[in-house]
Amino acid sequence: MKLVVRVKLLPTPLQAAALEATLHACNEAATWAASVAFENETRRPLELRKHTYAEIRERWGLGAQAAQHAIKKTCDAYTTLKANLRNGRYGRPSSRRHARASGKPVVFRPQAAQPYDDRMLSWQHQAHTVSIWTTAGRLKGVAFTGQAEQLEVLAAHRKGESDLLFRDGKWFLIATCEIPEGDLNTHPDGFLGVDLGIVNIAATSDGERHSGRRINRKREQDRKLRSKLQKKNTKSAKRRAKKHAGKEARRNKDINHKISRRIVAEAERTGRGIALETLTGIRERARLRKPQRTTLHSWPFAQLGSFIAYKAKKAGVPVVYVDPAYTSQECSQCHHTARGNRPSQAVFACRVCGFVDHADHNASHNIRQRGWMVWVCGAQSTAPELNLIA
Structure with missing residues (x-):
């Protein structure tokens, strides 16, 4: 069973500046990739990668994994948009709202969350620090904090990607954890x-x-x-x-x-x-x-x-x-x-x-x-x- 644990980062001013520059670069690259996907009607990661990967790395200086995640984030956004349009989230196909949503490329906020995998992010649970990739180089010793129960779950069950998020002047990492399920009671007493x-x-x-x-x-x-x-x-x-x-x-x-x-x-x-x-x-x-x-x-x-x-x-x-x-x-x-x-x-x-x-x-x-x-x-x-x- 998958759960999500959110921990608060405590970066120094220099570390925070590097994280902010990284988020801006990743989201600018993702927005540009979204415009390319819209113009070429290319919404799958493998196809979009052929049109955008090299230029993203060259123009924004993103590493290989960061560029891959920016492209995948773009494709995921279009998948979500398509599902919302199909389910009537933006009204009927003949409505103006539907036309506005489907008639322009997806745009990412400068501080939208950015996914990190284990190649870009490593956890030191005993020291309560992380080592994280940025456009200014890898930052080591970035402190994090959270409730004791959540940190125990994070240390024991973290698996998969984590998202870097900036909200209300604070930095967070949202980590996916794989929690073992309890033995199902197959004979409930009502x-x-x-x-x-x-x-x-x-x-x-x-x-x-x-x-x-x-x-x-x-x-x-x-x-x-x-x-x-x-x-x-x-x-x-x-x-x-x-x-x-x-x-x-x-x-x-x-x-x-x-x-x-x-x-x-x-x-x-x-x-x-x-x-x-x-x-x-x-x-x-x-x-x-x-x-x-x-x-x-x-x-x-x-x-x-x-x-x-x-x-x-x-x-x-x-x-x-x-x-x-x-x-x-x-x-x-x-x-x-x-x-x-x-x-x-x-x-x-x-x-x-x-x-x-x-x-x-x-x-x-x-x-x-x-x-x-x-x-x-x-x-x-x-x-x-x-x-x-x-």
């Missing part, structure tokens, strides 16, 4: 159903609720502050906005980590699997009042689901995905389904058998039951291949 929502971020069939009211109030304050600073548009407002940039995303990520950790730990302790909703189209399915739409569209539901999935895979807990249709309207006791079963957002009251429960708990019971049926039919645990744990 399933723990998890219902995802807004008022309650997650509600389990055991009766546990992870409330989102306090979090949503804080997020609303952040949005108002961000809007106020954008309208003010002064230098001090821009500095303050930059300082708070990403704060909400970091908070959301931390909350998702804590919730997913508790859910997986409970399932592992009781020998059960986890049943989750299929998240595809969750924003299109939900029908909400206008004030709630921003909250829905800004909460990273997919991130929470992926955190649960990879933590469960690491612990050997089976995970199944079920169709979420009508789980909030179906009675978990008699299975009568009707919109009238939900007299309010928080209350479920079956009109046939009279069963009354919290609406999210009732939905989680339905997800639990559907998860068991999916498992009986032979579904396997599925989890994303790559997740960020730092």
